[in-house]
Amino acid sequence: MRELxxxxxxxxxxxxxxLRNIPLFEGLxxxxxxxxxxxxxxxxxxxxxxxALDSDALLRRDDIDIVVNLTVPNAHFVVSHAALTAxxxxxxxxxxxxxxxxxRRLVAEAxxxxxxxxxxxxxxxxxxxxxxxxxxxxxxxxxxxxxxxCIMSHGMEHWHPDPEFYYQPGGGPILDLGPYYLTxxxxxxxxxxxxxAHGSIGLPERILTAEGPRQGQRIRVATPTTxxxxxxxxxxxxxxxxxxxxxxxxxxxxxxxYGTEGSMRVPDPNVFGATVDYTERDGDWQVVDSSPAPFGxxxxxxxxxxxxxxxQANYRGIGLAELASAVMQGTPHRSSGRLALHVLETMHAxxxxxxxxxxxxxxxxxxxxxxxxxxDARAFARPGAL
Numbered sequence: 001m002r003e004l005x006x007x008x009x010x011x012x013x014x015x016x017x018x019l020r021n022i023p024l025f026e027g028l029x030x031x032x033x034x035x036x037x038x039x040x041x042x043x044x045x046x047x048x049x050x051x052a053l054d055s056d057a058l059l060r061r062d063d064i065d066i067v068v069n070l071t072v073p074n075a076h077f078v079v080s081h082a083a084l085t086a087x088x089x090x091x092x093x094x095x096x097x098x099x100x101x102x103x104r105r106l107v108a109e110a111x112x113x114x115x116x117x118x119x120x121x122x123x124x125x126x127x128x129x130x131x132x133x134x135x136x137x138x139x140x141x142x143x144x145x146x147x148x149x150c151i152m153s154h155g156m157e158h159w160h161p162d163p164e165f166y167y168q169p170g171g172g173p174i175l176d177l178g179p180y181y182l183t184x185x186x187x188x189x190x191x192x193x194x195x196x197a198h199g200s201i202g203l204p205e206r207i208l209t210a211e212g213p214r215q216g217q218r219i220r221v222a223t224p225t226t227x228x229x230x231x232x233x234x235x236x237x238x239x240x241x242x243x244x245x246x247x248x249x250x251x252x253x254x255x256x257x258y259g260t261e262g263s264m265r266v267p268d269p270n271v272f273g274a275t276v277d278y279t280e281r282d283g284d285w286q287v288v289d290s291s292p293a294p295f296g297x298x299x300x301x302x303x304x305x306x307x308x309x310x311x312q313a314n315y316r317g318i319g320l321a322e323l324a325s326a327v328m329q330g331t332p333h334r335s336s337g338r339l340a341l342h343v344l345e346t347m348h349a350x351x352x353x354x355x356x357x358x359x360x361x362x363x364x365x366x367x368x369x370x371x372x373x374x375x376d377a378r379a380f381a382r383p384g385a386l
Contacts, residue, residue, distance in 0.1 A: 003029040004089070004324045005063045009055055009079050010070030011035035011044045013160070014093060017300070017316050018068060019048045024385040025321035027328060028066075034058045055079070059086040065327075066091060066116075068320060073170045077102035084109045084117070089327060091118040091320045094179035095347065096340035098170035103344045107337045116327050117337030121180045122319025124187040125334060125372050126272025127296025131288060133371060135264060135278055136188050142261030144189055147239040150252040151177045155225070155245035159304040161212030164219045172223035173243035174347050177270070182343045184255060184269035185231070185239060190368050192346045193234040194361045199224035199354030202246040229350045241350070273298060273313030294377040294386055321380040322372070331376075334369035342366035 006028050008015060015033070022030045032051040035041035045052035058064060059082060067083035069076055069092040077097040080090045084106065096119045097103040110117035123129055135141065151173050156163040165171055186192065201221050208217050226244040233239070239257075255266035262281055267274035273296035277285045290296040291313065300314035319335030326333035342364045349360040378386070 002328060003027055004065040004327065005029050005031045005061070006066050006068060006320070007031055007053075007058045007061065007064040008033040008068045008070060009035075009058065009083075010072075010075075010093075011040045012070065012072070014316075015044060015070050017314060018070060019044060021315060021317040022320065024315070024382055025317055025324075025380050026382055027321055027324040027380075028317075031064055032058055032061065055082075059083060059088065065089060066320065066324065069093060072165050073098050073175065074165065077106065080106050080117070081109060084113060084115055087113070087115070089116040089118075089323065091323055092120065092340075094120045094340070095175055096337060096344050098175070100345055100348045103341045107341050110337055116323050116333060118319055118323040118333065118335045119337060119340030120316070120319060120335070121183050121269065122316065122322070122335045123180060123269050123272050124184050124369070125295075125318045125322060125377065126313060126315055127290035127293035128267035128272060128274045128276060128313075129184060129187065129269070130293065130372055130374070130377065131276045131290040132184075132264065132266045133187060135276060135288075136257075137371070140262060140280060141257065141259035141264045141278055144235075144237045144257050144259045146237060147255065147257040148252070149181045149185065149239055149241045149255045150250065151181060151241070151243040151254075152247040152250045152252065153245060154248050155206060157206045157208045157210060157219070159210050161210050162214055163206075163208065163210070167206060167219055167221045167223060167225070169223050172225055172227075173245050174224070174227050174350055178243060178347045178350070179340070179343050180269040181241065181255065182346055183339065184266060185233075186339065186342065186366065187369055188257070188266070189233045189237050189239075190235045191233065191342055191366050192231050192349075192362045194232050194359055195229055195346065195349045195353050196359050197227055197229035197350045197353035198357065199227040199351070202226050202244075224351065224354055227350060227354050229353065231346070271312045272296065272315045272318070293374060294381060297386065318377070318380060325380065332370040334372060336369070338364075338366050339369060
């Protein structure tokens with residue numbers, strides 16, 4: 001298999017994971033990174049033994065085929081569009097763009113140029129996501145009728161040193177964490193048809209408590225931080241979604257689905273492994289561990305976690321490897337711009353419904369991503385990576 005050169009734009013907190021993980025995957029060769037703060041790019045380049053470039057130089061490089069866009073959400077469109085017009089394939093962190101019309105422009109630009117456009121999250125391609133998909137497709141819980149999804153915490157200011165963008169338009173729990181949950185649900189249930197919602201700002205100010213130069217500062221909140229939505233899927237299932245950054249603790253499962261033949265608890269869509277719990281009719285819960293499968297083994301412990309918390313499977317980059325495979329092998333492209341655009345439109349529909357109190361239709365066409373088999377997933381890994 002030949003390799004595609006990768007250049008990373010944006011060297012913030014999430015770049016550590018990508019820069020560490022990209023060498024785990026076949027078909028990818030990490031070459032350079034860039035950041036609006038050159039000293040930050042230089043530090044990451046030294047750590048990962050690649051080149052530090054300014055963004056224009058990175059886009060001009062003939063040996064860089066894919067640009068990985070890890071900038072803040074409000075810069076996603078500008079950076080991705082510049083990369084596409086430079087003839088590069090693009091893989092972006094979520095969301096695809098902040099404005100819906102910008103997401104549509106990116107998909108149209110990529111398709112007009114014959115370039116691949118991919119977008120996080122790719123966790124649905126991890127071991128836990130594949131296991132949940134297999135249980136649904138095998139009919140073990142029957143046809144999904146209803147479900148719940150819960151995105152609940154007390155926000156970002158306790159761990160992120162500069163979290164202001166999370167609380168501005170383009171942030172909030174819907175646009176920040178919604179892509180994980182909605183992508184997982186679309187992978188399992190198919191596209192969303194329409195939504196209803198209500199939303200509010202519970203705390204108009206946040207105090208930064210994370211260590212750093214801004215510790216103790218106050219920031220104003222300018223986007224809904226609690227949203228309750230009802231999602232109606234084209235196949236008929238209805239799922240209630242609660243997304244809130246006003247919750248200290250809760251005991252809700254992240255995603256629970258109810259079918260004609262049983263129920264299922266889906267792993268946290270922000271991780272790549274974990275267990276899937278399901279019942280057949282009124283039987284006992286059966287717990288199936290995905291960690292032995294490709295990209296399911298725990299391999300990461302966040303610096304923000306207490307030492308007692310166990311590690312998780314974190315294989316961000318499998319979607320990038322899948323994009324490279326689609327380009328080189330002509331295989332299906334699963335973490336695609338079309339899927340990300342549908343998720344983006346769904347999130348905007350939720351926010352619009354929360355503002356108006358009405359029902360908002362979701363019109364962007366998309367199909368469930370093709371199944372990623374265990375053998376196909378294993379083929380993405382370099383020897384020793386699993």
